[in-house]
Amino acid sequence: AQSVTQPDIHITVSEGASLELRCNYSYGATPYLFWYVQSPGQGLQLLLKYFSGDTLVQGIKGFEAEFKRSQSSFNLRKPSVHWSDAAEYFCAVVVYNQGGKLIFGQGTELSVKP
Amino acid sequence: DVKVTQSSRYLVKRTGEKVFLECVQDMDHENMFWYRQDPGLGLRLIYFSYDVKMKEKGDIPEGYSVSREKKERFSLILESASTNQTSMYLCASRTANQPQHFGDGTRLSIL
Numbered sequence: 001a002q003s004v005t006q007p008d009i010h011i012t013v014s015e016g017a018s019l020e021l022r023c024n025y026s027y028g029a030t031p032y033l034f035w036y037v038q039s040p041g042q043g044l045q046l047l048l049k050y051f052s053g054d055t056l057v058q059g060i061k062g063f064e065a066e067f068k069r070s071q072s073s074f075n076l077r078k079p080s081v082h083w084s085d086a087a088e089y090f091c092a093v094v095v096y097n098q099g100g101k102l103i104f105g106q107g108t109e110l111s112v113k114p
Numbered sequence: 115d116v117k118v119t120q121s122s123r124y125l126v127k128r129t130g131e132k133v134f135l136e137c138v139q140d141m142d143h144e145n146m147f148w149y150r151q152d153p154g155l156g157l158r159l160i161y162f163s164y165d166v167k168m169k170e171k172g173d174i175p176e177g178y179s180v181s182r183e184k185k186e187r188f189s190l191i192l193e194s195a196s197t198n199q200t201s202m203y204l205c206a207s208r209t210a211n212q213p214q215h216f217g218d219g220t221r222l223s224i225l
């Protein structure tokens with residue numbers, strides 16, 4: 001069955017430090033993968049997507065992610081974190097034979113220290 | 115820019131009430147979705163719709179129903195609200211081969 005795992009429930013980084021959020025997926029075919037961000041009390045905003053092609057994808061707010069098929073991973077990175085990046089981050093894979101529904105990981109909450 | 119609007123940000127209801135959550139999108143998207151979000155469980159799909167009057171059960175449909183009479187509107191219905199339905203509800207829409215766009219969510223409390 002398809003699944004997404006985010007191993008880290010909560011991460012704290014210092015402002016200006018680099019960030020990597022981990023995501024592992026289980027999917028039989030070529031996955032279409034996403035990272036979303038959710039600020040407190042808000043809906044989900046799309047950060048970036050991987051459909052095919054270049055395995056390093058750029059997103060908004062300075063984020064990037066790398067698709068590694070051999071490791072079934074799609075980790076999110078940012079070279080220098082800002083206090084405003086504190087939020088919850090969700091990795092997701094789309095299941096196209098079920099209307100394009102998304103299967104989400106459990107989420108990683110990011111805290112940023114001054 | 116795609117806009118998905120959920121009618122209420124916060125809602126408080128009593129057990130046994132029939133509750134309606136409304137969602138409207140302005141981009142003529144074919145597909146619409148209702149998720150619930152609970153701490154530690156991420157988002158789980160309740161129902162989705164791929165066309166007017168068409169609906170499919172998601173992973174946790176029990177206790178819910180949906181209605182899609184017009185393309186832009188997708189309603190989630192709690193037939194008889196229970197306390198275990200207290201949650202954050204998120205609506206989303208998409209068109210073919212594009213990502214889902216989400217509303218701001220409705221935080222529903224059932225007392």
